[in-house]
Amino acid sequence: MRTVYVNGEYLPETEATVSIFDRGFLMADGVYEVTSVLGGRLIDFDGHLARLERSLSELDMLKPAVFDDLLDIHRELVRVNGITDGLVYLQVTRGSDGDRDFVFPDPETTEPTLVLFTQSKPGLADSxxxxxxxxxxxxxxxxxxxxxxxxxxxxxxxxxxxxxxxxxxxxxxxxxxxxxxxxxxxxxxxxxxxxxxxxxxxxxxxxxxxxxxxxxxxxxxxxxxxxxxxxxxxxxxxxxxxxxxxxxxxxxxxxxxxxxxxxxxxxxxxxxxxxxxxxxxxxxxx
CATH class of the missing domain: 3.20.10.10 (D-amino Acid Aminotransferase, subunit A, domain 2)
Structure with a gap:
């Protein structure tokens, strides 16, 4: 069973949940990145982080509070899940203020939703x-x-x-x-x-x-x-x-x-x- 990351917590994948009112679920109001892992190490991480920051900015979406810790979070997920070759998927959505609405929720009171999980792909480079x-x-x-x-x-x-x-x-x-x-x-x-x-x-x-x-x-x-x-x-x-x-x-x-x-x-x-x-x-x- 994988360990995943949801809004500040490392959890078994079977215990990971987000709100049914999350705008990523209802409006596709979210962005993502996929970083490859080869030999247990992250490929092009700085580039993915920079593009994530740009995507968030283009959509006027707040950066997650742990944005500066994302490298450590990636590494921890790779470690605990024993990923040698594979992928780390990261998704940020605008979150939810408790109900469905076309209007963006107030960024002062609504935290973005942050989710990360790994996928093991043995021999990824040897396709x-x-x-x-x-x-x-x-x-x-x-x-x-x-x-x-x-x-x-x-x-x-x-x-x-x-x-x-x-x-x-x-x-x-x-x-x-x-x-x-x-x-x-x-x-x-x-x-x-x-x-x-x-x-x-x-x-x-x-x-x-x-x-x-x-x-x-x-x-x-x-x-x-x-x-x-x-x-x-x-x-x-x-x-x-x-x-x-x-x-x-x-x-x-x-x-x-x-x-x-x-x-x-x-x-x-x-x-x-x-x-x-x-x-x-x-x-x-x-």
Whole structure:
């Protein structure tokens, strides 16, 4: 049985509760972060904490009182749950003042709700999919306009993954105005002529923590990076493609909307970036 963290207490998961009037439950009025754990240590923690602070600010949501203690809380959960490889999920909601209302509760009298739990994922960095690559399909992007805020509004991304599953694929890339925004839970990239192309940062996509690290490492490795929107037709004609996320790291894509990329195996750029990212991230883990 896992130990989880709820509003200042470490509890068995079977004893963890939040109010039925919590705005995260009723309004999806909350934000979250997922931090990977490799070898018992946290990957890119500072980046996740900075993005969490930004998300809270963009929604005029108070920081939890224990915000400055979040590293210690993460580490304690990793320790007590014996996590070697896995994830720590963190969620902050606006809380509740006791009833359902569209109007925000008074921040002077309402504490945000803070929940954290772990997920054990043995061999997280050794995913078989990284060796074979994944297949993606294109779907319309029907989400709200502030995708840069990491909110718990995940119904449509979940539907997108189900659309991919129904089509015999592994994931979906979302398309708006003829261009790819991002994957259902990851940032999307193509490689053409040794140039890495990925959508520029804006309100249209999540500002991925793994994205930032991978692009920095790509530049340090003298790889060319171009941040711009690209179409699905461009993607299907690319030399290779990949996605990045906190839990998948760098994941090669070998098929897009039925079109096979290259020889149908992970390309050298994605493979090298995955190798670099895992090596450097393990060194910097906390």
């Amino acid at each position: 078989p999919a990284a060796k074979t690559g994944i297949r993606v399909i294109g779907i319309d992007d029907l989400r709200w306009g502030r995708r840069d805020i990491k909110t718990v509004q995940l119904l449509y991304p979940s539907m997108g993954k189900m659309m991919a599953k129904a089509a015999g694929a592994d994931d979906a890339w979302m398309i708006e105005d003829g261009h790819v925004t991002e994957g259902t839970s990851n940032n999307a990239y193509i490689v053409k002529g040794n140039r890495i192309i990925t959508r520029h940062l804006s309100n249209d996509i999540l500002h991925g923590i793994t994205r930032a690290a991978v692009l920095r490492m790509a530049s340090e490795a003298q790889m060319q990076v171009e941040e711009r929107a690209f179409t699905m037709e461009e993607a299907k004609a690319a030399d290779e493609a990949f996605v990045t996320s906190a839990s998948a790291f760098v994941m090669p894509v070998v098929e897009i909307d039925g079109a096979t990329l290259g020889d149908g195996t992970p390309g050298p750029v994605a493979a090298r970036l995955r190798e670099i990212y895992l090596e450097e991230s393990r060194k910097a883990a906390v």
